Each structure stands twice: as structure tokens, then as C-alpha cells.
Amino acid sequence: MKKWKMTKTAKNNFVTYIIVLIAYIVVQILLKSGNMSSLMEGLLVPLCIYVMLAISLNLTVGILGELSLGHAGFMCVGAFSGAFFSRCMDGVMPNGIRFFIALLIGAAIAGIFGILIGIPVLRLKGDYLAIVTLAFGEIIKNLVNVLYIGKDNNGFHFSMKDSISLHLGEEGQVIVNGAQGITGTPHDASFTVGIVLIFLSLFIILNLINSRDGRAIMSIRDNRIAAESTGINITKYKLMAFSISASIAGVAGVLYAHNLSTLTALPKNFGYNMSIMILVFVVLGGIGNIRGSIISAVILTLLPELLRGLSDYRMLIYAIVLIAMMLFNWSPKAVEWKDKLKEKYFSNISFRKEKEVK
């Protein structure tokens, strides 16, 4: 009997998966019954993207305890490498496989960038990661804006000047066209794919946290000196957490690229503001609280859209909700009240679930 009892964390994770699943089912029902406005329908994939970004940044901020201000940069890297691959391979291989490989490529390249930044910066003590990632995000965005890559019979051509200096042959076509970005990326993203990717990210992050490596990562967050003298390899585990976090942001980027016909790197989508917005999701949802990140990402993405009718008061209400959420999540009184509520109403339910699972 006792052997099969779920631990508290396992139960918590289970609830997180269930919440995502229920959200998926509800949305599917709304879609099938035609009760969803086209505006909302268009928001579904971005929602998935923001949720993935929020939980991946929470791995860096909440679990590793380092501040990253360039998460949009990793998303940008993933988006462009994934879209580039898809544009090149469109029609060459079946769509499903091509999209799958694009996702892998996006994850790998974003992860590599994570490691490249992490190797020098994560060895330092202090907030250097925040500064360097901030710069990284801006540099990547500007680099992509002057990047020209074309393809003809002779292979790939590359330039940082303009599309004419690519010297393409007659059959050639420009794939990455500087500030105009990548056009004609196949539209592979859908809500279902987004949810599957959320599940996958959750699976990776939650299982990582509750493993030997996750404990090592959190021990560094809690006390670096003690972790070191307990024999934990600080650099290795910091790099591991940071690169996994970057990879998942890269996957979110690939999804983003395959949801738009034209992919450009603007301050709006890959800039500083975006990185900060993801950080707001994480902070409001609770640092280190993965489920909280999901919920706050959903609420804060939907809210401005839902309030569109109120035009003038929209941002005012948004700001008030931000403050209210912050108080609800962080004030000691509110936390106490939530715990009491949980004990009162949910202790029986969770107990029942425990029995079912066995």
C-alpha cells in the first residue's frame, strides 16, 4: 500500500499535466462547437509559445537561480534556424518529418548558443548573466536583420550587405532577406502541436527537477559554497540547466516561425520587451513554480485581448491585474489563506486521487 503512495511533488506534477490537458479539451470543445471567435483562435498558438517560454525561463530563474534577460534572443535563434531549414527542405521530405527536424534543429542551435554564452558567463559569481543575455538578445536581433542567405544550383550564398551581393544564379532564390526576414515558411503550427510541445517541455523540466541533476542544480541556487564543498560540479550543472532552458525557448521560436508566413526580427517579437514580458510571467506566476508560470502566461496573454473592447482603460486594467496577481501570489497573508483553503477543500480530493493512481 505504502509503496505506491505518490509523493507530494509527483502529485503536484500530475495536477499540472491535468490542468494543461483540461485546457486542451475545453478549447477543442469550443472549437468544434464553433463558440470561439476568430480572434481567440488566432491567439491559441501564441499562447502555447508564451507558456513554453515562461516555463523554460522559470528553469533558469527559479530553479537555477540566475537571471536571464535575453530569452527572446534564444527564441529568435530557434525561430530563424527552424524556419531556414523548413524553407530549404520544403517539398523535399514529408511535412511532418520536416517540421519535426526543424524543431530539433531549433532546439539544438538555441542550446548551442546557450552553452556558448554560458561557458564564460556562468563561471562568474553575480548578475553577469543578466547583463550578457540582455546584450545577446539585442545583438542577435540586429544580426538577423542584416543577414542575407540565398540558394542556387551552386549551393548556399551568404552576405551581410544586401541580397544583390549574394550573386545568385538564375535559378537562385533568397531565403533569408535581411530586414524582410524569411517569407513563405510553411504553416505547420497548430494548437495541438503547441500543446504536445508544452507537454514535452513540462515533462523534461519537471522530471529534470526531480532527479539527481535537478537536486544538484537547486543546491547551487540555494547555497553555492555549500554545493561546491559537497562535491557538486557548479559549472556543469549551471550549463546544463541554462542550455536546456535555451533549447526549449528555441523550440518555442520554431513554433512561432511556423505560425507566420513572414518571419522578421522586430523589437516587438524578439526584442528586450519580449524578454521582460516572459520574465513578468515567471515572476508573477511564482519564481520556481512551473504551474504558476503556465497560468500567469495564459492570463497575461489573454487579458489585453479580452479587454480590447474597453480600449482606453485596457492597459489600466492590465496593470491593476498585474499588481493584484503579485499580491495574491506573494503576500504572506494571501499565501497563508491559500494554504488554509487548500487544506480545507482539497485534502480529501487529493487523497482520493492517491488511491486511484495505485
Next chain:
Amino acid sequence: MSLLEVRNLTISFGGLRAVDDFNIEIKKGQLYGLIGPNGAGKTTVFNLLTGVYKPDEGIIRLEEKDITGLKTIDINKTGIARTFQNIRLFKDLTVLDNVKVGLHNHYHYSTIEGIFRLPKYYKVEKAMDERAMELLKVFELDGEADYLASNLPYGKQRKLEIARALATKPKLLLLDEPAAGMNPNETGELMDTIRFVRDKFDMTILLIEHDMKLVSGICEALTVLNFGHILAQGQTSSVLNDPQVITAYLGE
């Protein structure tokens, strides 16, 4: 055979010789005390032994093996574990997980096995749980295994830190003021625990302490530091009766 052998260890910070010509020899299974007034350089010696600082001069040998200048994690892997004067627990991890971090280098499965929950994950985690609970039982912390470390009362936090250090399977355990902030009852209990650890784990222990009752009660040999120099060294009773030591502690 001596387990730890330190020869003329010296380190300066700026112009100050924090530790000057420090020598010590600790036999296997010994309970050794390092005492001295505040600022004498005791914790600096610990930091030198665990690789937090690199000595300017001198040699540190653990079981004949030269470990001078190794990195902290490598020194831990060769067999020196420590606790801290101001407790350094992983405060947002559970009591059990704190000990499991200590077991980190002795139980292995890969990241992939961990993420995809392959059979090895369950097998190794189970073994880790069992081993960690065993250690917690020794310190009577098994009832609090699911608590966050920061929620433990002070005395138990000290014990947990020792349990975590023991989990790394050290040959030499360094305790930095284990009785700091404890009342006489707790100190008495701690003395029993330290003796018990030495006997049960066959451990060699070097401890820094100000509480003379604890020092004279359990230490077999002492080294007294004053202003970075060794003032006296030898059997506990003879050292404590040394007029120089009494002067350093009590004044003229």
C-alpha cells in the same frame, strides 16, 4: 599512520599573515580540536584545507596523497567534508534532498535516464532514499525528512549539516563551531552525537570550537592558534593547562 598531514601552511591577505607556518598531524580515528581566540585564523585553516583558498606555502597531505591546491570539489572527492560556522543548508530543499545532494557523487544515473524515468532512475533513487534515511536516522531527523531544511529548528539544522557532510563519504570531517548558538543541553547532546559519529562511521574529526566544555569533553588532542601562529599543540589536558594558552584566552 597519520590521515592528515599539514606542513608549514602559510597564507597572507594583503600584508597580513592570516595563517603562518601551520603544522598538524591527525591520526585516523582521532577527535582533534582546533581552538583559539576570535580572528586567530581557525576558519582560514579550514578554508585552506578544503581548497577555498590556495596556500602561499606549505603542503597538505591526505593519506600520503598531496592535495595542496586542488579545487574544492576535488578535495571533497578525495575525502574531506565540512560544515560551516554560519549554517549553509540548501534551505529550499527538503531535509531528505539535502542529504541526497551529499550522496550525489556516489550514486549515478545519466540525465537521460533521469528525464525519461528509465528503470535505473527508480533503482538508484530508491537506493539513495534508503541510504539518506539511514543517515537521517542516526541524527534522529528521519521524522522530519519531508520538511524544508529552513523549517528545522536550529539544533537540527546543525545536525543536518553534519549528516549531509557524512553523505559524501569523507575520510576526514571538519566541523566549524558545531556548538555555536546551542544551549548546554543541546551541546551535551551534540557531544554524544559527535562521539557516536566517530565510532559508528569510523570517522576522523577535526573541529573548531569555543565551548571549552565540549573541547575538553571530547577532543583527544588540540592545537591552539593565536594571530595565525600555533601557540600550543598536543594532548588536550596538557594544552589546556599551558600557561600561554590560559593567557591568550583569559588575558594576563
